[in-house]
Amino acid sequence: MKLWSKGFEPDKLIEEFTVGRDRELDLRLARFDVLGSMAHIRMLESIGLLTAAELESLLEALGDILAVIDRGEFTIAPGVEDVHSQVEFMLTERLGDVGKKIHSGRSRNDQVLVDLKLFMRDEICNIADATGRLFDRLQALSEEHKVVLMPGYTHLQIAMPSSFGLWFGAYAEALADDMQLLLAAYNIANQNPLGSAAGYGSSFPLDREMTTRLLGFADLHYNVVAAQMSRGKTERALAMAIAAIASTLGRFAMDVCMWMCQNFAFISFPDELTTGSSIMPHKKNPDVFEIMRGKCNRLQAVQNEIALLTVNLPLGYNRDLQLLKDIIFPATTELISCLDMADFMLRHIRVRTDIIDDPRYDHLFTVEEVNRLVLAGVPFREAYKKVGLEVRDGSYTPDRSVHHTHIGSIGNLATDRIRTKFQAVSTQIKR
Ligand code: ARG
Numbered sequence: 037m038k039l040w041s042k043g044f045e046p047d048k049l050i051e052e053f054t055v056g057r058d059r060e061l062d063l064r065l066a067r068f069d070v071l072g073s074m075a076h077i078r079m080l081e082s083i084g085l086l087t088a089a090e091l092e093s094l095l096e097a098l099g100d101i102l103a104v105i106d107r108g109e110f111t112i113a114p115g116v117e118d119v120h121s122q123v124e125f126m127l128t129e130r131l132g133d134v135g136k137k138i139h140s141g142r143s144r145n146d147q148v149l150v151d152l153k154l155f156m157r158d159e160i161c162n163i164a165d166a167t168g169r170l171f172d173r174l175q176a177l178s179e180e181h182k183v184v185l186m187p188g189y190t191h192l193q194i195a196m197p198s199s200f201g202l203w204f205g206a207y208a209e210a211l212a213d214d215m216q217l218l219l220a221a222y223n224i225a226n227q228n229p230l231g232s233a234a235g236y237g238s239s240f241p242l243d244r245e246m247t248t249r250l251l252g253f254a255d256l257h258y259n260v261v262a263a264q265m266s267r268g269k270t271e272r273a274l275a276m277a278i279a280a281i282a283s284t285l286g287r288f289a290m291d292v293c294m295w296m297c298q299n300f301a302f303i304s305f306p307d308e309l310t311t312g313s314s315i316m317p318h319k320k321n322p323d324v325f326e327i328m329r330g331k332c333n334r335l336q337a338v339q340n341e342i343a344l345l346t347v348n349l350p351l352g353y354n355r356d357l358q359l360l361k362d363i364i365f366p367a368t369t370e371l372i373s374c375l376d377m378a379d380f381m382l383r384h385i386r387v388r389t390d391i392i393d394d395p396r397y398d399h400l401f402t403v404e405e406v407n408r409l410v411l412a413g414v415p416f417r418e419a420y421k422k423v424g425l426e427v428r429d430g431s432y433t434p435d436r437s438v439h440h441t442h443i444g445s446i447g448n449l450a451t452d453r454i455r456t457k458f459q460a461v462s463t464q465i466k467r
Pocket of ligand 1: 058118144145148353355357358
Protein backbone atom coordinates (compact mmCIF):
# COMPACT_ATOMS: atom_id res chain seq x y z
CA MET A 37 0.00 0.00 0.00
CA LYS A 38 1.36 3.42 -0.97
CA LEU A 39 0.43 6.90 0.22
CA TRP A 40 0.19 7.79 -3.44
CA SER A 41 -1.85 4.73 -4.42
CA LYS A 42 -4.24 5.54 -7.22
CA GLY A 43 -5.73 2.14 -7.94
CA PHE A 44 -2.70 0.19 -9.07
CA GLU A 45 0.26 -1.29 -7.23
CA PRO A 46 3.77 -0.82 -8.64
CA ASP A 47 5.76 -3.78 -9.86
CA LYS A 48 7.64 -5.49 -6.97
CA LEU A 49 11.00 -5.08 -8.69
CA ILE A 50 10.41 -1.36 -9.16
CA GLU A 51 9.37 -1.02 -5.55
CA GLU A 52 12.44 -2.75 -4.13
CA PHE A 53 14.78 -0.84 -6.43
CA THR A 54 13.34 2.56 -5.53
CA VAL A 55 12.81 1.99 -1.80
CA GLY A 56 16.38 0.74 -1.45
CA ARG A 57 17.60 0.89 2.17
CA ASP A 58 14.94 3.39 3.30
CA ARG A 59 13.09 0.94 5.55
CA GLU A 60 16.26 0.46 7.58
CA LEU A 61 17.79 3.95 7.36
CA ASP A 62 14.55 5.83 8.00
CA LEU A 63 14.37 4.28 11.47
CA ARG A 64 16.96 6.88 12.46
CA LEU A 65 14.54 9.58 11.30
CA ALA A 66 11.45 8.21 13.04
CA ARG A 67 11.69 10.34 16.18
CA PHE A 68 12.22 13.50 14.16
CA ASP A 69 9.42 12.60 11.75
CA VAL A 70 6.96 12.48 14.64
CA LEU A 71 8.27 15.74 16.14
CA GLY A 72 7.97 17.39 12.72
CA SER A 73 4.38 16.15 12.39
CA MET A 74 3.50 17.41 15.86
CA ALA A 75 4.69 20.91 14.94
CA HIS A 76 2.95 20.75 11.56
CA ILE A 77 -0.45 19.79 12.99
CA ARG A 78 -0.24 22.41 15.73
CA MET A 79 0.27 24.91 12.97
CA LEU A 80 -2.59 23.43 10.87
CA GLU A 81 -4.93 23.85 13.84
CA SER A 82 -3.83 27.45 14.30
CA ILE A 83 -4.82 28.28 10.72
CA GLY A 84 -8.13 26.43 10.95
CA LEU A 85 -7.28 23.29 8.97
CA LEU A 86 -7.78 21.04 12.01
CA THR A 87 -10.18 21.41 14.94
CA ALA A 88 -8.90 21.57 18.50
CA ALA A 89 -10.36 18.12 19.15
CA GLU A 90 -8.69 16.67 16.04
CA LEU A 91 -5.39 18.18 17.11
CA GLU A 92 -5.71 16.69 20.55
CA SER A 93 -6.38 13.14 19.32
CA LEU A 94 -3.58 13.40 16.73
CA LEU A 95 -1.10 14.65 19.32
CA GLU A 96 -2.03 11.82 21.66
CA ALA A 97 -1.61 9.21 18.92
CA LEU A 98 1.70 10.73 17.82
CA GLY A 99 2.84 10.75 21.47
CA ASP A 100 2.13 7.02 21.62
CA ILE A 101 4.13 6.44 18.43
CA LEU A 102 7.00 8.42 19.97
CA ALA A 103 6.90 6.12 22.98
CA VAL A 104 7.09 3.08 20.66
CA ILE A 105 10.11 4.65 18.95
CA ASP A 106 11.81 5.43 22.26
CA ARG A 107 11.29 1.82 23.38
CA GLY A 108 13.10 0.75 20.19
CA GLU A 109 10.02 -1.12 18.96
CA PHE A 110 9.18 0.97 15.91
CA THR A 111 9.50 -0.79 12.54
CA ILE A 112 8.58 0.00 8.97
CA ALA A 113 6.37 -2.80 7.67
CA PRO A 114 7.26 -4.63 4.46
CA GLY A 115 5.32 -3.04 1.64
CA VAL A 116 5.40 0.37 3.36
CA GLU A 117 7.82 2.70 1.56
CA ASP A 118 9.31 4.85 4.27
CA VAL A 119 8.98 6.31 7.76
CA HIS A 120 6.61 9.04 6.60
CA SER A 121 4.15 6.50 5.19
CA GLN A 122 4.48 4.25 8.24
CA VAL A 123 3.60 7.03 10.70
CA GLU A 124 0.64 8.17 8.58
CA PHE A 125 -0.66 4.59 8.25
CA MET A 126 -0.42 4.09 12.01
CA LEU A 127 -2.43 7.28 12.55
CA THR A 128 -5.14 6.38 10.03
CA GLU A 129 -5.37 2.87 11.42
CA ARG A 130 -6.09 4.31 14.84
CA LEU A 131 -8.00 7.50 14.06
CA GLY A 132 -9.53 6.92 10.61
CA ASP A 133 -10.16 10.06 8.57
CA VAL A 134 -8.48 12.42 11.08
CA GLY A 135 -5.21 10.62 10.42
CA LYS A 136 -5.59 11.40 6.74
CA LYS A 137 -5.72 15.14 7.43
CA ILE A 138 -2.21 15.69 8.73
CA HIS A 139 -0.58 15.87 5.33
CA SER A 140 -2.44 19.05 4.25
CA GLY A 141 0.04 21.68 3.10
CA ARG A 142 2.95 19.25 3.26
CA SER A 143 4.79 16.91 0.91
CA ARG A 144 7.14 14.10 1.77
CA ASN A 145 9.76 16.32 0.16
CA ASP A 146 9.68 18.90 2.95
CA GLN A 147 8.78 16.26 5.51
CA VAL A 148 11.96 14.29 4.88
CA LEU A 149 13.90 17.55 4.76
CA VAL A 150 12.71 18.60 8.18
CA ASP A 151 13.49 15.10 9.52
CA LEU A 152 16.98 15.32 8.09
CA LYS A 153 17.62 18.81 9.41
CA LEU A 154 16.61 17.72 12.91
CA PHE A 155 18.58 14.48 12.59
CA MET A 156 21.72 16.26 11.39
CA ARG A 157 21.42 18.95 14.06
CA ASP A 158 21.28 16.16 16.64
CA GLU A 159 24.16 14.19 15.11
CA ILE A 160 26.28 17.37 14.94
CA CYS A 161 25.72 17.74 18.70
CA ASN A 162 26.82 14.12 19.18
CA ILE A 163 29.93 14.74 17.06
CA ALA A 164 30.66 17.93 19.01
CA ASP A 165 30.35 16.02 22.30
CA ALA A 166 32.67 13.23 21.15
CA THR A 167 35.15 15.78 19.76
CA GLY A 168 34.97 17.66 23.06
CA ARG A 169 35.80 14.51 25.03
CA LEU A 170 38.83 13.81 22.85
CA PHE A 171 39.87 17.47 23.06
CA ASP A 172 39.76 17.29 26.88
CA ARG A 173 41.78 14.07 26.86
CA LEU A 174 44.45 15.56 24.57
CA GLN A 175 44.71 18.70 26.64
CA ALA A 176 45.01 16.72 29.88
CA LEU A 177 47.77 14.54 28.37
CA SER A 178 49.51 17.61 27.03
CA GLU A 179 49.66 19.14 30.51
CA GLU A 180 50.53 15.82 32.19
CA HIS A 181 53.53 15.19 29.92
CA LYS A 182 54.56 18.75 29.20
CA VAL A 183 58.12 18.33 30.46
CA VAL A 184 58.75 15.12 28.49
CA LEU A 185 60.80 15.91 25.40
CA MET A 186 60.64 14.05 22.11
CA PRO A 187 62.33 14.67 18.78
CA GLY A 188 60.69 17.08 16.37
CA TYR A 189 61.07 16.19 12.68
CA THR A 190 61.03 18.05 9.40
CA HIS A 191 61.27 15.98 6.20
CA LEU A 192 61.09 13.08 8.67
CA GLN A 193 64.66 13.98 9.64
CA ILE A 194 65.65 14.87 13.20
CA ALA A 195 65.07 18.62 13.54
CA MET A 196 64.53 20.33 16.89
CA PRO A 197 63.31 19.37 20.36
CA SER A 198 59.59 18.87 20.65
CA SER A 199 57.58 17.56 23.57
CA PHE A 200 54.58 15.42 24.38
CA GLY A 201 52.99 18.63 25.60
CA LEU A 202 53.31 20.08 22.10
CA TRP A 203 52.28 16.87 20.34
CA PHE A 204 49.06 16.22 22.27
CA GLY A 205 48.29 19.94 22.46
CA ALA A 206 48.70 20.38 18.70
CA TYR A 207 45.93 17.91 17.94
CA ALA A 208 43.69 19.52 20.54
CA GLU A 209 44.12 22.90 18.86
CA ALA A 210 43.58 21.40 15.40
CA LEU A 211 40.25 20.06 16.65
CA ALA A 212 39.34 23.60 17.72
CA ASP A 213 39.68 24.67 14.08
CA ASP A 214 37.66 21.68 12.87
CA MET A 215 34.88 22.74 15.23
CA GLN A 216 34.51 25.95 13.21
CA LEU A 217 33.43 23.84 10.24
CA LEU A 218 31.15 21.78 12.44
CA LEU A 219 29.55 25.00 13.68
CA ALA A 220 29.01 26.12 10.09
CA ALA A 221 27.29 22.80 9.34
CA TYR A 222 25.22 23.22 12.50
CA ASN A 223 24.07 26.69 11.47
CA ILE A 224 23.14 25.44 8.01
CA ALA A 225 21.22 22.49 9.46
CA ASN A 226 19.48 24.66 12.03
CA GLN A 227 16.99 26.20 9.56
CA ASN A 228 13.39 25.18 9.01
CA PRO A 229 12.47 23.88 5.54
CA LEU A 230 8.91 22.88 6.57
CA GLY A 231 6.24 24.59 4.49
CA SER A 232 8.20 24.36 1.28
CA ALA A 233 5.99 21.32 0.59
CA ALA A 234 6.92 19.69 -2.73
CA GLY A 235 9.35 22.54 -3.27
CA TYR A 236 7.09 25.36 -4.38
CA GLY A 237 5.07 26.20 -1.26
CA SER A 238 1.32 25.90 -0.78
CA SER A 239 -1.89 27.91 -1.29
CA PHE A 240 -2.72 27.32 2.41
CA PRO A 241 -1.69 30.25 4.62
CA LEU A 242 0.96 28.14 6.38
CA ASP A 243 2.51 29.76 9.46
CA ARG A 244 6.11 28.82 8.86
CA GLU A 245 7.40 31.04 11.66
CA MET A 246 5.30 29.01 14.09
CA THR A 247 6.75 25.64 13.07
CA THR A 248 10.21 27.24 13.18
CA ARG A 249 9.61 28.19 16.82
CA LEU A 250 8.01 24.88 17.73
CA LEU A 251 10.90 22.86 16.32
CA GLY A 252 13.52 25.12 17.91
CA PHE A 253 15.14 26.09 14.61
CA ALA A 254 17.27 29.24 14.77
CA ASP A 255 15.90 30.51 11.46
CA LEU A 256 14.09 29.24 8.38
CA HIS A 257 14.93 28.66 4.77
CA TYR A 258 12.63 31.43 3.50
CA ASN A 259 12.59 30.78 -0.22
CA VAL A 260 10.77 27.49 -0.77
CA VAL A 261 13.03 26.55 -3.67
CA ALA A 262 16.12 27.31 -1.57
CA ALA A 263 14.63 25.13 1.18
CA GLN A 264 14.50 22.18 -1.22
CA MET A 265 17.94 23.02 -2.54
CA SER A 266 19.26 22.68 1.01
CA ARG A 267 18.83 18.91 0.62
CA GLY A 268 22.31 17.82 -0.30
CA LYS A 269 23.85 21.17 0.57
CA THR A 270 23.35 20.56 4.29
CA GLU A 271 24.74 17.03 3.98
CA ARG A 272 27.69 18.41 2.05
CA ALA A 273 28.47 20.99 4.72
CA LEU A 274 28.32 18.28 7.37
CA ALA A 275 30.54 16.02 5.26
CA MET A 276 33.12 18.83 5.06
CA ALA A 277 33.14 19.11 8.83
CA ILE A 278 33.39 15.33 9.15
CA ALA A 279 36.31 15.37 6.72
CA ALA A 280 38.09 18.06 8.74
CA ILE A 281 37.82 16.15 12.01
CA ALA A 282 38.68 12.88 10.26
CA SER A 283 41.79 14.39 8.73
CA THR A 284 43.00 15.56 12.15
CA LEU A 285 42.25 12.20 13.72
CA GLY A 286 43.69 10.23 10.78
CA ARG A 287 46.99 12.08 11.05
CA PHE A 288 47.07 11.52 14.77
CA ALA A 289 46.49 7.79 14.19
CA MET A 290 49.42 7.78 11.79
CA ASP A 291 51.68 9.42 14.39
CA VAL A 292 50.66 6.81 16.94
CA CYS A 293 51.45 3.94 14.55
CA MET A 294 54.84 5.47 13.87
CA TRP A 295 55.72 6.31 17.48
CA MET A 296 54.75 2.73 18.46
CA CYS A 297 57.21 1.26 15.95
CA GLN A 298 60.24 -0.24 17.74
CA ASN A 299 62.57 2.04 15.78
CA PHE A 300 60.97 4.98 17.57
CA ALA A 301 59.40 3.36 20.67
CA PHE A 302 58.18 6.71 21.99
CA ILE A 303 54.85 5.37 23.22
CA SER A 304 53.19 2.06 24.01
CA PHE A 305 49.85 0.61 25.08
CA PRO A 306 48.97 -2.24 27.44
CA ASP A 307 49.19 -5.61 25.67
CA GLU A 308 45.45 -6.16 25.72
CA LEU A 309 44.95 -3.07 23.58
CA THR A 310 47.26 -4.37 20.87
CA THR A 311 46.76 -7.18 18.38
CA GLY A 312 48.85 -10.22 17.46
CA SER A 313 50.10 -12.14 14.46
CA SER A 314 49.17 -15.69 13.53
CA ILE A 315 52.81 -16.55 12.76
CA MET A 316 55.10 -14.12 14.61
CA PRO A 317 54.79 -14.77 18.34
CA HIS A 318 56.33 -11.48 19.44
CA LYS A 319 53.86 -9.14 17.71
CA LYS A 320 51.93 -6.33 19.41
CA ASN A 321 50.42 -4.45 16.53
CA PRO A 322 48.67 -1.07 16.46
CA ASP A 323 45.64 -2.36 14.52
CA VAL A 324 43.26 -0.02 16.34
CA PHE A 325 45.07 3.02 15.00
CA GLU A 326 45.48 1.48 11.55
CA ILE A 327 41.74 0.84 11.29
CA MET A 328 41.16 4.35 12.62
CA ARG A 329 43.53 5.81 10.02
CA GLY A 330 41.78 3.87 7.24
CA LYS A 331 38.31 4.84 8.40
CA CYS A 332 39.29 8.48 8.73
CA ASN A 333 40.74 8.44 5.22
CA ARG A 334 37.51 6.97 3.86
CA LEU A 335 35.49 9.57 5.76
CA GLN A 336 37.31 12.26 3.84
CA ALA A 337 35.86 10.82 0.63
CA VAL A 338 32.26 11.30 1.79
CA GLN A 339 32.16 14.93 0.69
CA ASN A 340 33.25 13.90 -2.80
CA GLU A 341 30.58 11.23 -3.02
CA ILE A 342 27.94 13.79 -2.04
CA ALA A 343 29.34 16.28 -4.53
CA LEU A 344 29.16 13.72 -7.32
CA LEU A 345 25.63 12.68 -6.38
CA THR A 346 24.28 16.23 -6.34
CA VAL A 347 26.55 18.32 -8.54
CA ASN A 348 24.24 19.02 -11.47
CA LEU A 349 20.83 17.76 -10.45
CA PRO A 350 17.96 19.73 -11.92
CA LEU A 351 16.34 22.19 -9.49
CA GLY A 352 13.54 20.79 -7.34
CA TYR A 353 13.17 17.35 -5.78
CA ASN A 354 14.74 14.38 -7.52
CA ARG A 355 14.72 10.88 -6.10
CA ASP A 356 18.52 10.71 -6.32
CA LEU A 357 18.46 12.75 -3.11
CA GLN A 358 17.22 9.73 -1.20
CA LEU A 359 20.67 8.16 -1.64
CA LEU A 360 22.22 10.91 0.49
CA LYS A 361 20.99 9.02 3.53
CA ASP A 362 23.03 5.95 2.53
CA ILE A 363 26.13 8.14 2.50
CA ILE A 364 25.81 10.53 5.43
CA PHE A 365 24.13 8.29 8.05
CA PRO A 366 26.96 5.75 8.36
CA ALA A 367 29.54 8.56 8.15
CA THR A 368 28.36 10.30 11.32
CA THR A 369 28.29 6.98 13.20
CA GLU A 370 31.73 6.02 11.96
CA LEU A 371 33.28 9.33 12.94
CA ILE A 372 31.83 9.20 16.45
CA SER A 373 33.10 5.64 16.93
CA CYS A 374 36.60 6.69 15.83
CA LEU A 375 36.58 9.68 18.19
CA ASP A 376 35.39 7.50 21.08
CA MET A 377 37.97 4.83 20.32
CA ALA A 378 40.77 7.40 20.23
CA ASP A 379 39.64 8.71 23.62
CA PHE A 380 39.51 5.18 25.03
CA MET A 381 42.98 4.28 23.77
CA LEU A 382 44.53 7.52 25.01
CA ARG A 383 43.28 6.77 28.49
CA HIS A 384 45.87 3.98 28.49
CA ILE A 385 48.77 5.49 26.55
CA ARG A 386 52.26 5.12 28.02
CA VAL A 387 54.84 7.74 27.26
CA ARG A 388 58.60 7.06 27.36
CA THR A 389 60.35 9.76 29.33
CA ASP A 390 64.02 9.20 28.41
CA ILE A 391 63.73 9.35 24.60
CA ILE A 392 66.07 12.23 23.95
CA ASP A 393 68.89 10.90 26.17
CA ASP A 394 69.74 8.61 23.24
CA PRO A 395 72.86 9.98 21.40
CA ARG A 396 71.09 9.47 18.07
CA TYR A 397 69.13 12.61 18.95
CA ASP A 398 72.20 14.77 19.73
CA HIS A 399 71.64 16.98 16.73
CA LEU A 400 68.21 18.08 17.95
CA PHE A 401 70.02 20.67 20.05
CA THR A 402 72.15 22.43 17.43
CA VAL A 403 69.77 25.38 17.12
CA GLU A 404 69.78 25.78 20.90
CA GLU A 405 73.56 26.06 20.68
CA VAL A 406 73.40 28.57 17.83
CA ASN A 407 70.93 30.68 19.82
CA ARG A 408 73.15 30.60 22.90
CA LEU A 409 76.02 31.99 20.82
CA VAL A 410 73.73 34.68 19.37
CA LEU A 411 72.73 35.74 22.89
CA ALA A 412 76.45 35.98 23.69
CA GLY A 413 76.85 38.49 20.83
CA VAL A 414 77.86 36.29 17.87
CA PRO A 415 75.96 37.21 14.64
CA PHE A 416 73.48 34.47 13.72
CA ARG A 417 75.15 33.40 10.46
CA GLU A 418 78.56 33.11 12.18
CA ALA A 419 77.07 31.08 15.01
CA TYR A 420 75.26 28.83 12.52
CA LYS A 421 78.49 28.16 10.68
CA LYS A 422 80.48 27.46 13.83
CA VAL A 423 77.99 24.84 15.06
CA GLY A 424 77.70 23.40 11.54
CA LEU A 425 81.45 22.85 11.36
CA GLU A 426 81.45 21.23 14.82
CA VAL A 427 78.74 18.82 13.65
CA ARG A 428 80.83 18.00 10.58
CA ASP A 429 84.07 17.32 12.39
CA GLY A 430 82.35 15.45 15.24
CA SER A 431 83.31 17.90 17.97
CA TYR A 432 79.73 19.06 18.65
CA THR A 433 78.45 18.09 22.10
CA PRO A 434 74.84 18.87 22.89
CA ASP A 435 73.58 20.76 25.90
CA ARG A 436 70.21 19.10 26.39
CA SER A 437 68.59 21.85 28.37
CA VAL A 438 65.81 23.61 26.46
CA HIS A 439 64.56 27.14 27.17
CA HIS A 440 61.52 27.87 25.03
CA THR A 441 59.31 30.49 26.62
CA HIS A 442 57.31 32.21 23.88
CA ILE A 443 53.61 31.53 23.65
CA GLY A 444 52.75 28.22 22.03
CA SER A 445 56.22 26.74 22.60
CA ILE A 446 57.43 23.81 24.71
CA GLY A 447 57.67 25.95 27.85
CA ASN A 448 54.42 27.87 27.34
CA LEU A 449 51.73 25.66 25.85
CA ALA A 450 48.85 28.15 26.16
CA THR A 451 46.53 25.28 27.07
CA ASP A 452 43.95 27.62 28.61
CA ARG A 453 43.94 29.93 25.59
CA ILE A 454 43.33 26.96 23.30
CA ARG A 455 40.53 25.75 25.57
CA THR A 456 38.88 29.16 25.42
CA LYS A 457 39.09 29.04 21.64
CA PHE A 458 37.51 25.58 21.52
CA GLN A 459 34.75 26.49 23.92
CA ALA A 460 33.87 29.70 22.12
CA VAL A 461 32.77 27.46 19.23
CA SER A 462 31.54 24.35 21.02
CA THR A 463 29.11 26.22 23.26
CA GLN A 464 27.25 27.44 20.18
CA ILE A 465 26.50 23.86 19.13
CA LYS A 466 23.63 22.84 21.36
CA ARG A 467 20.47 20.77 21.25
N1 ARG B 1 12.33 8.44 0.67
C1 ARG B 1 12.24 9.70 0.03
C2 ARG B 1 13.54 10.48 0.16
O1 ARG B 1 14.29 10.23 1.04
C3 ARG B 1 11.13 10.49 0.62
C4 ARG B 1 10.61 11.56 -0.28
C5 ARG B 1 9.86 10.96 -1.38
N2 ARG B 1 9.37 11.98 -2.29
C6 ARG B 1 8.99 11.69 -3.54
N3 ARG B 1 8.59 12.68 -4.25
N4 ARG B 1 9.04 10.48 -4.02
O2 ARG B 1 13.82 11.34 -0.62
